[in-house]
Amino acid sequence: MNELIKSIQVSIWFMFLTFPIMVIRVNAIEKSVIWRWENLALVGVGSFVLSFIWRWALRRKEAGDAAAASGGKEAGRLSALLENPALRLPIQVVLLAVFCTIPLFVTTYQTNILISFLLYVVLGLGLNVIVGVAGLLFLGHAAFYAIGAYSYALLNQYFGLGFWVALPIGGVVAALAGVALAFPVLRLRGDYLAIVTLGFGEIVRLLLENFSDITGGPSGISNIPRPGLLDMQLSVAGANIYIYYIVLALALVTIVAVTRLKDSRIGRALQALREDEIACEAMGIDRVGVKLMAFGLGTAWAGFAGVVFAAKTTFINPASFTFFESAIILSIVVLGGMGSNLGVILGSAFLVLLPEYMRAFSEYRMILFATAMVLMMVFRPQGLIPEKRKTYTVSDPELNAATGGQN
Amino acid sequence: MDWQYFTELFLGGLTRGSIYALIAIGYTMVYGIIELINFAHGEVYMLGAFMGLIVAGVLGILGFPAPAILVIAAVVAIIYCAGYGYTMEKIAYKPLRGAGRLSPLISAIGMSLFLQNYIILAQTSDFLPFPRLIPDFDFLEPVAHVFGSSDFVIVATSALFMAGLTVFIKYTKMGKAMRATAQNRKMAMLLGVDSDKVISITFILGSSLAALGGVLIASHVGMVNFAIGFLAGIKAFTAAVLGGIGSIPGAMLGGLFLGLSESFATGYISSDYEDVFAFTLLVVFLIFRPSGIMGKAKVEKV
Numbered sequence: 001m002n003e004l005i006k007s008i009q010v011s012i013w014f015m016f017l018t019f020p021i022m023v024i025r026v027n028a029i030e031k032s033v034i035w036r037w038e039n040l041a042l043v044g045v046g047s048f049v050l051s052f053i054w055r056w057a058l059r060r061k062e063a064g065d066a067a068a069a070s071g072g073k074e075a076g077r078l079s080a081l082l083e084n085p086a087l088r089l090p091i092q093v094v095l096l097a098v099f100c101t102i103p104l105f106v107t108t109y110q111t112n113i114l115i116s117f118l119l120y121v122v123l124g125l126g127l128n129v130i131v132g133v134a135g136l137l138f139l140g141h142a143a144f145y146a147i148g149a150y151s152y153a154l155l156n157q158y159f160g161l162g163f164w165v166a167l168p169i170g171g172v173v174a175a176l177a178g179v180a181l182a183f184p185v186l187r188l189r190g191d192y193l194a195i196v197t198l199g200f201g202e203i204v205r206l207l208l209e210n211f212s213d214i215t216g217g218p219s220g221i222s223n224i225p226r227p228g229l230l231d232m233q234l235s236v237a238g239a240n241i242y243i244y245y246i247v248l249a250l251a252l253v254t255i256v257a258v259t260r261l262k263d264s265r266i267g268r269a270l271q272a273l274r275e276d277e278i279a280c281e282a283m284g285i286d287r288v289g290v291k292l293m294a295f296g297l298g299t300a301w302a303g304f305a306g307v308v309f310a311a312k313t314t315f316i317n318p319a320s321f322t323f324f325e326s327a328i329i330l331s332i333v334v335l336g337g338m339g340s341n342l343g344v345i346l347g348s349a350f351l352v353l354l355p356e357y358m359r360a361f362s363e364y365r366m367i368l369f370a371t372a373m374v375l376m377m378v379f380r381p382q383g384l385i386p387e388k389r390k391t392y393t394v395s396d397p398e399l400n401a402a403t404g405g406q407n
Numbered sequence: 408m409d410w411q412y413f414t415e416l417f418l419g420g421l422t423r424g425s426i427y428a429l430i431a432i433g434y435t436m437v438y439g440i441i442e443l444i445n446f447a448h449g450e451v452y453m454l455g456a457f458m459g460l461i462v463a464g465v466l467g468i469l470g471f472p473a474p475a476i477l478v479i480a481a482v483v484a485i486i487y488c489a490g491y492g493y494t495m496e497k498i499a500y501k502p503l504r505g506a507g508r509l510s511p512l513i514s515a516i517g518m519s520l521f522l523q524n525y526i527i528l529a530q531t532s533d534f535l536p537f538p539r540l541i542p543d544f545d546f547l548e549p550v551a552h553v554f555g556s557s558d559f560v561i562v563a564t565s566a567l568f569m570a571g572l573t574v575f576i577k578y579t580k581m582g583k584a585m586r587a588t589a590q591n592r593k594m595a596m597l598l599g600v601d602s603d604k605v606i607s608i609t610f611i612l613g614s615s616l617a618a619l620g621g622v623l624i625a626s627h628v629g630m631v632n633f634a635i636g637f638l639a640g641i642k643a644f645t646a647a648v649l650g651g652i653g654s655i656p657g658a659m660l661g662g663l664f665l666g667l668s669e670s671f672a673t674g675y676i677s678s679d680y681e682d683v684f685a686f687t688l689l690v691v692f693l694i695f696r697p698s699g700i701m702g703k704a705k706v707e708k709v
Contacts, residue, residue, distance in 0.1 A: 017491065022529050024464075026465060184694045188697065194444070195648075199686040202686050210683070327520060330516070366523075369520070373517025373520070377510045377511070
């Protein structure tokens with residue numbers, strides 16, 4: 001009964017709150033008002049039901065927290081399945097085979113979607129190095145995507161460089177820009193760092209917009225050549241499939257590199273820095289050097305992805321690299337699970353493939369992602385597939401006895 | 408030196424700065440109490456402008472006189488935005504208390520995107536014209552070309568509300584509780600301050616001021632769009648940082664400083680780089696003087 005009253009209160013509150021925006025629509029030119037009362041009913045019923053779920057989920061979360069505190073362990077079934085070593089290799093082989101052959105069966109349109117999916121995988125994995133592994137909230141990833149794209153476009157326009165020459169250059173330029181940005185901002189604390197990187201991202205975009213003599217301003221650069229295959233003239237569809245394989249290769253390289261990075265000396269240093277900077281410095285980790293490395297390694301992938309993006313669309317303008325783009329990449333990382341590479345891949349699948357294949361719901365795409373971002377932070381901050389932490393078991397009976405066998 | 412031009416820029420900067428200050432106060436109060444950059448604050452300002460537009464549209468059709476519409480629109484916008492601020496805190500930030508710094512920030516970004524898309528879906532993504540509600544004052548006739556009646560209303564209303572806020576913070580019991588919570592939340596709770604209530608009040612006050620700013624600027628500029636909150640939010644945050652985040656007089660000064668310097672920079676250097684200038688100021692200040700113009704550097708304890 002109590003629950004019911006609470007939900008009714010919530011429902012009335014939301015009906016009141018959303019009334020002007022949801023119900024009234026003013027047409028200032030025709031001087032008429034459209035009343036959309038059906039929306040009010042929708043909000044009322046929706047918030048009534050959701051408030052039950054919300055409270056149930058909150059209670060469940062609190063119970064879960066309590067269980068975790070008392071030493072209970074919750075293992076996700078999905079991640080357990082994925083971590084099973086016996087299944088791992090077959091799954092990888094099957095997935096690889098599917099991805100290698102898929103463009104031969106589907107239309108150009110579908111291939112395009114897959115290309116953008118893989119691009120987001122590369123972008124997400126790059127950002128994951130900075131946000132997930134190193135724990136530095138970075139809101140300017142799109143700027144480095146732009147730097148990569150513009151490197152190729154400009155080098156091609158002014159110096160006639162081809163795709164394959166521009167690809168490494170784009171990555172290196174983005175990495176250098178990342179290090180250059182990171183250098184002054186490293187001493188900032190988490191949330192200030194986020195805002196500075198956001199500011200930097202916007203500055204890059206505004207500069208691209210305003211240096212119209214060189215960058216073409218808001219109208220961007222068009223006629224960027226697609227990559228050529230051994231001097232062959234490819235058809236549009238053929239070029240698309242070719243780009244698909246390039247992105248696939250890039251994504252595979254990224255996955256391998258990022259996974260290896262996480263277990264490397266630098267990767268471990270980064271994860272340690274994320275947990276406790278002061279303890280790390282006491283252990284002799286070069287804080288500045290390692291963080292610079294994180295920025296460089298993260299933004300380089302954005303640069304590579306940018307070059308490929310420019311080659312794929314053959315047209316770029318600053319409007320493709322707004323804060324919105326950074327927010328999407330960030331939500332990929334957050335939804336997938338910060339620090340978890342598998343999570344990032346699934347996250348980009350979610351964000352790119354779902355709206356493409358569910359057209360009816362594409363209008364609601366952004367609002368659903370935004371909701372998911374908030375809900376994820378509230379109920380499952382570790383993401384869809386949480387990062388698997390390395391655990392070490394100690395086989396010292398004395399130590400086990402001392403800690404009560406909990407380790 | 409051209410004094411005429413200088414005054415023009417100065418007064419333009421003053422109007423701009425008052426709005427930045429109104430929004431910046433919300434950022435700074437929230438940051439002072441729960442150390443969260445409320446990313447969705449700019450969106451509350453945008454919501455305020457939309458509420459104002461809707462109320463003005465309905466009342467305009469009913470034939471109310473313009474000044475009455477302005478007052479009613481502002482009051483309704485303030486009430487609703489206070490409600491939005493309150494609800495936002497309950498949904499997106501309260502369950503995350505004590506969850507580190509990054510989670511609430513990401514949640515705030517989600518909230519900001521949510522509110523933008525809420526407006527796109529429920530209203531429109533187009534630019535909407537906002538009716539001119541501020542009448543021409545006779546006593547401003549001689550200076551109307553540089554300082555119109557809407558400039559006057561903006562500066563005067565902002566000054567009035569900021570003065571009111573200062574009095575509230577300084578002399579009421581709730582204000583005292585807010586200052587205590589900002590100084591040391593745990594200690595304040597031990598002394599019987601209801602910190603949940605203080606945080607709610609903070610969000611309500613900040614959102615109200617942002618809503619007021621939204622209505623005022625919308626009637627000044629004459630345009631409303633779902634995206635206006637982002638830029639205004641970032642600039643107001645810059646203002647809060649300039650003044651030393653967490654300090655309310657700092658936010659007011661920072662807002663004026665940013666408004667004036669932006670106005671002079673666009674007037675004397677180039678108007679293409681208006682936004683670049685604000686962002687650069689933000690980055691430079693955060694890097695070299697994160698405690699703001701007047702703030703004292705805080706020593707972080709280990």
